[in-house]
Amino acid sequence: MNFSQRLQEMLQRFAVKMQQFMAGRYGTDSFTLFLVIFSMVFTFFGNFRPIRFLYFIGVVIICYAFFRTLSKNYDARRKELNWYLVWSEKPRAELKLLGNKIRDAKTHRYFKCKECKTVLRVPKGRGKIEITCPKCRAKVIKKT
Numbered sequence: 001m002n003f004s005q006r007l008q009e010m011l012q013r014f015a016v017k018m019q020q021f022m023a024g025r026y027g028t029d030s031f032t033l034f035l036v037i038f039s040m041v042f043t044f045f046g047n048f049r050p051i052r053f054l055y056f057i058g059v060v061i062i063c064y065a066f067f068r069t070l071s072k073n074y075d076a077r078r079k080e081l082n083w084y085l086v087w088s089e090k091p092r093a094e095l096k097l098l099g100n101k102i103r104d105a106k107t108h109r110y111f112k113c114k115e116c117k118t119v120l121r122v123p124k125g126r127g128k129i130e131i132t133c134p135k136c137r138a139k140v141i142k143k144t
């Protein structure tokens, strides 16, 4: 057996071991991803002396993320995920909208319906047009 074959076998054995280790454990979800990003932000800003304590908060957050991933208590972890999803619904929607606005900046404009707050997307460069909200039928005249 040559070196690369041996290495491959070692990696495979490691992968199997990892699978066995993770069996019955919760793993990652979108809350974990949020925690990881959050802890990276904290540890980054914690490099600056006057706010050094942020670094330790970042470490605590990443430990919590690891704890969740390895946890066998599915119920508790799902409850946390649910709580996170409810709490973050608005900011996540805003972030997505911002992404869409940037993506479509050249071709479309976005409006919020005054009546029902639905976000409307209209093509740019049509001059003044009357827009009917597809949800509540409210009409609004906008320059595009």
Ligand SMILES: [Zn+2]
Residues within 6 Å of the ligand: 113, 114, 115, 116, 117, 118, 133, 134, 135, 136, 137, 138
């Ligand atoms: Zn509307």
